C-alpha cells in the first residue's frame with residue numbers, strides 16, 4: 001500500500017477534516033515562497049518589510065514590495081492543489097481550511113470554509129479609521145495609497161510582531177479541538193503561532209498528514225509525510241479517496 005493509499009484510507013474514515021496551507025501550495029502558480037531559493041525573503045529580510053515598524057519608517061518601500069507581489073499574484077491562477085482542497089471542502093460537511101497565505105488563491109479556487117489567518121494582500125485598511133476595503137489595482141496608481149480621509153492605507157495582513165485576530169484564533173482552536181485528521185501543506189513550520197498547530201492537533205490524538213517537497217520540523221510529528229509537489233499530490237490524494245469503497249462523502 002503506498003503512502004497516498006494509506007492517507008486516502010485515513011481520510012476515508014475521517015469525519016472532521018482540517019487543512020492548513022502555507023506559501024508552498026501557491027508555488028506552482030508562480031508565486032515565490034518566503035524561504036525557498038526564489039524566496040521573497042532572499043532580497044529582503046522580513047524585519048525590513050513585513051513589520052509595523054518598517055511601515056512606520058518607510059511606507060513607500062513596504063508598499064513597493066507589496067505592489068510587486070500583487071503584480072505577480074494578479075497574474076497567477078489557482079493550481080491543482082488549490083482545486084483539490086476545494087474538492088475536499090465539498091466532500092466533508094465538517095471541514096475548515098486555515099491558510100497562512102495572503103494571496104487570495106484559495107478563495108478564487110472556491111473555498112468558503114476558510115480562515116485567512118494572516119490576512120489578504122488585496123484588502124487594505126485605513127490607518128486612521130480602521131475601515132477595510134478591497135484595492136485590486138495592479139500596479140497601484142499611487143504609492144503609498146491613501147484613504148479618502150487622507151490617511152495612509154496599509155495592507156490588511158498580519159505583520160511580524162502583530163497579534164492574529166482573536167476571532168481567527170478562536171476558529172482555529174475549535175477546529176484543532178474537533179478535527180480527527182489534519183492535512184498540512186506547503187509550510188516550513190517557521191512562523192508562529194500557526195507553526196505550533198500541527199503538534200497541538202497531534203497532542204490531542206489527531207492524525208497528521210504532511211505534504212511538502214522536503215522534510216520540515218512538522219515531519220517529525222506527521223503520521224504520514226507525502227514528499228512531492230502539492231499540485232501533484234493533492235489531486236492524486238482526492239482521486240484515491242474518491243475510489244476508496246469505504247468512503248462516502250458526508
Ligand code: BV8
Nearest residue numbers: 022023024027033034035100160161163186187188192230
Ligand atoms: C504573533 C503576512 C503575538 C505578511 C506573515 C512564538 C509564539 C508566538 C509568536 C512568536 C513565537 N516566536 C516568534 C514569534 C514571533 C513571530 C514569528 O513566528 N517569527 C518567526 C520568524 C520565528 N510571529 C509573529 O509575529 C506572529 N504574531 O504571534 O503575535 C506575538 C507578537 C509579538 C511577539 C510574540 C508574540 C505573526 C506572524 C505572521 C507574519 N505574517 N505573512 C505577508 O505575507 O506579507 S508570515 C509569512 O510566513 C506568510 O504568511 C507565510 O505564509 C508564512 C509562513 O511561511 P510559509 O507559508 O511556511 O512559507 P515558507 O516559504 O517558509 O515555506 C514554504 C514551504 O513550502 C517550504 O517548506 C517548501 O519546502 C514548501 N514548498 C515549496 N514548493 C512546494 C512546497 N510544498 C509543496 N508543494 C510545492 N510545490
